[in-house]
Amino acid sequence: MxxxxxxxxxxxxxxxxxxxxxxxxxxxxxxxxxxxxxxxxxxxxxxxxxxxxxxxxxxxxxxxxxxxxxxxxxxxxxxxxxxxxxxxxxxxxxxxxxxxxxxxxxxxxxxxxxxxxxxxxxxxxxxxxxxxxxxxxxxxxxxxxxxxxxxxxxxxxxxxxxxxxxxxEIQASELWTSELLDWFKKTDLTRARKLEKNTGYEWLKKGTAKGKIAGGAILSINHLAGTKYWINPKGKVYFLDILKADELNEGAVDALLTDLDNMDFFNEITGLVVGRPADYTSEETQRLKELIIKYSGKKKYPILFNTNIGHTDPIITIRYGRDVVLDSRKNLFAFV
Structure with missing residues (x-):
């Protein structure tokens, strides 16, 4: 249907x-x-x-x-x-x-x-x-x-x-921010948040893919594993919104990726888009990239990293079920 x-x-x-x-x-x-x-x-x-x-x-x-x-x-x-x-x-x-x-x-x-x-x-x-x-x-x-x-x-x-x-085509933003100004003290009303230059898209694995897009915040996705509400990843281009907050530390994120791996998620998708990880240091970001590459194994699909999805700003708007194309040779992320 x-x-x-x-x-x-x-x-x-x-x-x-x-x-x-x-x-x-x-x-x-x-x-x-x-x-x-x-x-x-x-x-x-x-x-x-x-x-x-x-x-x-x-x-x-x-x-x-x-x-x-x-x-x-x-x-x-x-x-x-x-x-x-x-x-x-x-x-x-x-x-x-x-x-x-x-x-x-x-x-x-x-x-x-x-x-x-x-x-x-x-x-x-x-x-x-x-x-x-x-x-x-x-x-x-x-x-x-x-x-x-x-x-x-x-x-x-x-x-x-x-x-x-x-x-x-979805272009990478020129600037981005993850700065937090205290809403409850109204510090956010004193100035605009500081923006920094974006390094652009990074392809953790090269290749091309086309499929229906689905995904979301990794913790929330994992809440639904094994339930009737789960969106089957088979043949889809999935996006992951990854952040670090409170108990959601590096080890917890690794555990969530492991959960997905144990469900054969990384073998079923046809492409992967990862949002810019929120509140990660450069060293933590590098370790996260290595984890994603490890869990994707020998699969040949493209993995696009550092996209404007999720808990850093600015962000794009994604309609679930939209056709998407990834092409590392053209540095292309597009809705079609």
Whole structure:
């Protein structure tokens, strides 16, 4: 069955904000307000879910509240895009409780990254809905003084009715940042984050590949291994968003890659795209590259590293199930 691809968003349409995982919106409301103003300046309207600004420790609210916000947004005829305020680590609370029939009957753009991976996988496999791995409200659209141009450009190419491109090459950004300015002390309002020069794409293995794209944050992907929500990697070009945070250290990331290897993941994919690893030193990045090469073994598919995916900025927007081409000879990463 073909994936349901939702209609592109047009100026005048409404965007709905939800918090399906972490409850950070209410702790740094200026970031949500900045995101709202940014989207309004682009010609969109914004509705904030009734539970989206709540905080209950490491989650935004009870499962029932988070589910209600998701269902309400899908049922609201004015909402054309549902944007997650931020990720977290507990979207997996929700996937057994979603009404996938309701969602399938009311398809619309659903976007977010990081832990939102879990919801992307669930909506893909259970509602047959093509969703989008891309910017969240607080992290990208709430950027001070404004959203980074590269992020907005690739968001528009994929989602804007006025600017959508069916086929395009994804260029590496000229600049990037992983600098963190304290949202809770509002240090982020004192200046723009410092950007540094990007070294461009790096091919850990050369070759060509074409296939449907899937993937996400590595920890969230592994949450779903062995479940009905898992997107089968066979024949696909997979992308991995890898970061280091709290207990998610080098050893933990190695364990996650080992899990994928034990599931024969690296033998089944037809190409691999790895986002710029977040909060890694140059030495740690080198060790990560060596691990990825090791786990891919003797497979001949291309592996593209240092892409604008995930927890450093700027980032691209990826529609699950889109056709993608990799070609190391042309230094090419493209949607076709």
């Amino acid at each position: 073909a994936l349901i691809i939702p209609k592109k968003i047009r100026k005048g349409d409404s965007v709905g904000f939800i918090s399906p995982s972490a409850g950070v919106g209410g702790l740094a409301p200026h970031r949500v307000e900045n995101a709202k103003k940014t989207l309004e300046s682009l010609g969109y309207k914004v509705k904030i879910g009734k539970n989206a600004m709540k905080n209950s420790g490491y989650i935004s609210s009870f499962v029932e509240d988070r589910i209600d916000d998701i269902h309400s947004m899908f049922l609201d005829p004015e909402i054309k895009m549902i944007m997650c305020i931020i990720g977290g680590n507990n979207s997996n609370h929700l996937i057994k409780h979603l009404d996938y029939g309701l969602i399938r009957k009311n398809p619309k753009i659903f976007i977010g990254y990081s832990d939102i991976t879990v919801l992307h996988f669930a909506l893909h496999t259970q509602a047959n809905l093509a969703t989008y791995y891309g910017p969240c409200a607080m992290t990208q659209f709430g950027e001070f003084p404004k959203i980074l141009d590269y992020t907005l450009d690739y968001f528009n190419r994929e989602l804007s009715a006025e600017n959508h491109q069916k086929k395009y």
